[in-house]
Amino acid sequence: MAEAPRHTTVLLDEAVDALLADVDGWSNGLWVDATFGRGGHSRRILARIPPGARLLAFDKDPEAIQEATRIDDARFSIRHAGFSELADLPPQSAAGVLLDLGVSSPQIDSPERGFSFRFDGPLDMRMDTTRGQSVAEWLADAPVDKIAEVIREYGEERFAGPIAKAIVAWRQERGPLGSTAELADLVAGAVKTREAGQNPATRTFQAFRIFINAELEELQQALEASLSVLAPGGRLVVISFHSLEDRITKQFMALHSKEVFDRRAPFAAPRAMKLEVLARVRPGAAEVAANPRARSAIMRVARRTEA
Structure with a gap:
């Protein structure tokens, strides 16, 4: 174990x-x-x-x-x-x-909690797993403008618009995002430049965690x-x-x-x-x-x- x-x-x-x-x-x-x-x-x-x-x-x-x-x-x-x-x-x-x-x-390093882009797991991110929407559930039908607003305001991400559009395009073509690996790969494709040593998904994961837990x-x-x-x-x-x-x-x-x-x-x-x-x-x-x-x-x- x-x-x-x-x-x-x-x-x-x-x-x-x-x-x-x-x-x-x-x-x-x-x-x-x-x-x-x-x-x-x-x-x-x-x-x-x-x-x-x-x-x-x-x-x-x-x-x-x-x-x-x-x-x-x-x-x-x-x-x-x-x-x-x-x-x-x-x-x-x-x-x-x-x-x-x-x-x-333990929250970050537990794949099943969905907080980290370093592990593939369900796209959850709730602090209290007994109540409320997961990130995956919210992203399943959130409008593109709202997704961009959350990424911009809570992640201070300058590529918020392209990331939000990529998320909506993904769910239209393949269905809702369900895993942290899917989200991390999608963000990496939408973010053209990033600070040295920082994963392209860092700000987006931060934004969704802050938002979903208010x-x-x-x-x-x-x-x-x-x-x-x-x-x-x-x-x-x-x-x-x-x-x-x-x-x-x-x-x-x-x-x-x-x-x-x-x-x-x-x-x-x-x-x-x-x-x-x-x-x-x-x-x-x-x-x-x-x-x-x-x-x-x-x-x-x-x-x-x-x-």
């Missing part, structure tokens, strides 16, 4: 250090690992939080939920849900929230929810792996780290800022050398203010 793909948690020490910087002041605190993945961050958090504290995790992936059953710690619980459901937690109930937005190695919309919802959920002094830590995620996170933190003046009431006191931006962290050279998937990671850290 082949060995299951292993996952190396990116920025493990840096993220947990940032999240738990004020851990001594939260003897009964609640921390949230909003993207459990394969549990690297959660296990390290549990090793460091006080005996009376708790850790709540979220994940949409049934395989992640199964992995979480291996954690034997009464302080730990997990919900089979996306991290946008942070909004269901009571206001000011959390001492810290961690969002690791990366796709785990990743950016869910990130925005989770960030907004964090303002309500975090207690004053609580930490927000977000690890992004591509520019779209990082841009949303950066703009969110910047927006809420400023005093807001109401132009309709120029003499009124400004609305106080809600976040204090603390850090932006990239993986070191040693981590990138040991785990090339870490090279695009950016971690941003903020603290909920007293307001």
